[in-house]
Amino acid sequence: xxxxxxxxxxxxxxxxxxxxxxxxxxxxxxxxxxxxxxxxxxxxxxxxxxxxxxxxxxxxxxxxxxxxxxxxxxxxxxxxxxxxxxxxxxxxxxxxxxxxxxxxxxxxxxxxxxxxxxxxxxxxxxxxxxxxxxxxxxxxxxxxxxxxxxxxxxxxxxxxxxxxxxxxxxxxxxxxxxxxxxxxxxxxxxxxxxxxxxxxxxxxxxxxxxxxxxxxxxxxxxxxxxxxxxxxxxxxxxxxxxxxxxxxxxxxxxxxxxxxxxxxxxx
Amino acid sequence: xxxxxxxxxxxxxxxxxxxxxxxxxxxxxxxxxxxxxxxxxxxxxxxxxxxxxxxxxxxxxxxxxxxxxxxxxxxxxxxxxxxxxxxxxxxxxxxxxxxxxxxxxxxxxxxxxxxxxxxxxxxxxxxxxxxxxxxxxxxxxxxxxxxxxxxxxxxxxxxxxxxxxxxxxxxxxxxxxxxxxxxxxxxxxxxxxxxxxxxxxxxxxxxxxxxxxxxxxxxxxxxxxxxxxxxxxxxxxxxxxxxxxxxxxxxxxxxxxxxxxxxxxxxxxxxxxxxxxxxxxxxxxxxxxxxxxxxxxxxxxxxxxxxxxxxxxxxxxxxxxxxxxxxxxxxxxxxxxxxxxxxxxxxxxxxxxxxxxxxxxxxxxxxxxxxxxxxxxxxxxxxxxxxxxxxxxxx
Numbered sequence: 001x002x003x004x005x006x007x008x009x010x011x012x013x014x015x016x017x018x019x020x021x022x023x024x025x026x027x028x029x030x031x032x033x034x035x036x037x038x039x040x041x042x043x044x045x046x047x048x049x050x051x052x053x054x055x056x057x058x059x060x061x062x063x064x065x066x067x068x069x070x071x072x073x074x075x076x077x078x079x080x081x082x083x084x085x086x087x088x089x090x091x092x093x094x095x096x097x098x099x100x101x102x103x104x105x106x107x108x109x110x111x112x113x114x115x116x117x118x119x120x121x122x123x124x125x126x127x128x129x130x131x132x133x134x135x136x137x138x139x140x141x142x143x144x145x146x147x148x149x150x151x152x153x154x155x156x157x158x159x160x161x162x163x164x165x166x167x168x169x170x171x172x173x174x175x176x177x178x179x180x181x182x183x184x185x186x187x188x189x190x191x192x193x194x195x196x197x198x199x200x201x202x203x204x205x206x207x208x209x210x211x212x213x214x215x216x217x218x219x220x221x222x223x224x225x226x227x228x229x230x231x232x233x234x235x236x237x238x239x240x241x242x243x244x245x246x247x248x249x250x251x252x253x254x255x256x257x258x259x260x261x262x263x264x265x266x267x
Numbered sequence: 268x269x270x271x272x273x274x275x276x277x278x279x280x281x282x283x284x285x286x287x288x289x290x291x292x293x294x295x296x297x298x299x300x301x302x303x304x305x306x307x308x309x310x311x312x313x314x315x316x317x318x319x320x321x322x323x324x325x326x327x328x329x330x331x332x333x334x335x336x337x338x339x340x341x342x343x344x345x346x347x348x349x350x351x352x353x354x355x356x357x358x359x360x361x362x363x364x365x366x367x368x369x370x371x372x373x374x375x376x377x378x379x380x381x382x383x384x385x386x387x388x389x390x391x392x393x394x395x396x397x398x399x400x401x402x403x404x405x406x407x408x409x410x411x412x413x414x415x416x417x418x419x420x421x422x423x424x425x426x427x428x429x430x431x432x433x434x435x436x437x438x439x440x441x442x443x444x445x446x447x448x449x450x451x452x453x454x455x456x457x458x459x460x461x462x463x464x465x466x467x468x469x470x471x472x473x474x475x476x477x478x479x480x481x482x483x484x485x486x487x488x489x490x491x492x493x494x495x496x497x498x499x500x501x502x503x504x505x506x507x508x509x510x511x512x513x514x515x516x517x518x519x520x521x522x523x524x525x526x527x528x529x530x531x532x533x534x535x536x537x538x539x540x541x542x543x544x545x546x547x548x549x550x551x552x553x554x555x556x557x558x559x560x561x562x563x564x565x566x567x568x569x570x571x572x573x574x575x576x577x578x579x580x581x582x583x584x585x586x587x588x589x590x591x592x593x594x595x596x597x598x599x600x601x602x603x604x605x606x607x608x609x610x611x612x613x614x615x616x617x618x619x620x621x622x623x624x625x626x627x628x629x630x631x632x633x634x635x636x637x638x639x640x641x642x643x644x645x646x647x648x649x650x651x652x653x654x655x656x657x658x659x660x661x662x
Contacts, residue, residue, distance in 0.1 A: 169351075173322060173323075173344050173345070175374040
């Protein structure tokens with residue numbers, strides 16, 4: 001019993017912190033959503049439906065692309081020489097040394113209509129003179145993938161290093177090609193890493209606000225932009241809260257599902 | 268299961284290097300189909316590389332490997348008629364025992380009823396019907412071992428490769444699994460290539476054994492041939508215990524027997540199978556169990572060597588006792604089998620004066636050192652089990 005009391009005493013500060021700065025604000029946000037008139041029904045109008053749908057599929061595509069890039073990388077990197085592994089990891093982490101905002105604005109400079117990249121591509125006749133690299137859906141997708149790829153690589157690499165590669169040989173020995181061994185043995189083997197990577201990419205993607213705001217146009221707005229507009233321009237706190245709550249649910253439901261799946265796997 | 272006798276394996280001048288290290292050095296030999304063939308050697312002798320070359324996980328730098336006369340050197344692992352039982356089993360942790368065994372058939376795209384039937388048959392063979400739905404981490408080491416064997420055999424390979432399959436098991440289980448392996452081999456009738464560093468394992472089950480040392484084959488033969496007539500001092504020391512003597516031929520007693528003059532030891536009569544002439548150097552080996560030991564002086568017999576000495580060390584092992592006898596400049600290991608009730612006798616003990624004798628036929632001459640030993644004679648010590656007797660001059 002005394003041990004239990006000590007445990008509570010030790011964890012109390014962190015619980016206190018979380019309750020004060022996370023749980024209470026979240027509840028407040030949820031509560032604000034019910035404040036105005038017709039707030040809840042207003043966010044389910046066609047205006048938001050399009051944007052919500054776009055947010056979800058952009059995030060899903062980002063997640064899928066990040067995973068498909070990170071998986072082969074993890075597979076080969078985990079078996080590479082220690083020196084090469086260290087070098088690659090350094091390259092993956094390096095972007096975090098500069099500010100996220102700075103990097104997004106760097107993309108803007110890079111893709112600018114008067115920028116070097118577009119001029120070179122036009123000169124080489126790879127793109128038409130009237131093609132814009134900036135302010136469209138594709139740009140948002142590319143920059144999101146760029147930004148969140150490390151969050152997919154790191155957990156997948158961490159699991160790949162622990163993976164027993166003689167299982168790949170065993171599968172090949174039993175008649176599998178290396179490709180089918182990758183899908184039948186490697187992917188299930190690092191399942192936990194894949195799940196973590198998916199969650200780590202999907203959550204920031206769905207709440208993305210800066211990326212579509214800086215490099216996207218009006219046709220590539222995401223739900224994060226709408227929330228910002230409701231707060232900064234309209235000062236409509238209840239509607240912003242309702243949208244935020246909706247976003248929260250979109251994020252929480254997949255996590256709940258993955259937690260459930262994981263617990264079942266452990267059992 | 269039908270007897271499918273096939274799966275002869277030929278190594279034709281196979282070499283494989285990793286950087287400067289020659290793991291397999293121009294190896295040529297043949298394994299007859301249906302044999303239980305062991306590749307035996309100390310760690311780092313290239314035996315695992317040899318196995319991986321047959322499995323297809325490594326490509327030789329030069330040479331060819333043939334199975335049933337067909338060259339397989341360039342084939343990827345999944346197209347070879349061989350299957351492997353891995354050292355740490357390499358069972359798929361996310362699949363049940365049942366699914367692990369079915370893996371090969373699933374890949375081959377066999378019909379579900381067929382898979383069902385074959386897997387059931389295999390589970391019965393390895394007596395694991397009750398654990399079919401368990402995951403690999405829920406079964407014991409010995410059970411994993413059997414699943415690994417079943418998972419390989421279900422594909423009806425022509426050759427089964429076993430990479431130190433018993434290394435991870437404790438002694439009792441190892442002995443049981445060894446018998447099981449032998450039974451399974453008799454049952455399926457295919458060629459087994461068994462990789463091991465444990466000479467007792469290899470001796471117990473093999474039809475033939477290849478002794479590997481520094482990437483080269485030292486000797487190939489039946490367990491009896493290797494034990495009774497090793498070609499080199501490496502084989503003599505690696506397989507079983509032995510006593511070594513150095514000397515030269517001084518005279519021919521008869522057509523078959525020669526008198527040998529020894530360093531720090533009286534002359535020895537020995538069967539001269541190598542037909543060495545007078546003056547040539549010899550390296551003689553005598554197994555400890557071939558030597559008789561007694562307190563009373565035995566009757567001198569023709570073609571016997573008889574020496575007296577003092578017991579320096581005694582190791583009682585129940586069924587037999589091992590003595591170290593100091594005779595002249597040599598320390599000689601001798602086994603005494605206890606076929607009678609030992610408490611009725613006065614056992615031999617420390618500092619007892621004893622007589623040792625052996626028949627001239629029981630010593631065998633070796634090429635002084637094997638080719639490799641001349642280069643690195645000190646490697647002998649590393650590779651030998653603890654209780655091998657080194658020649659007396661080393662002390």
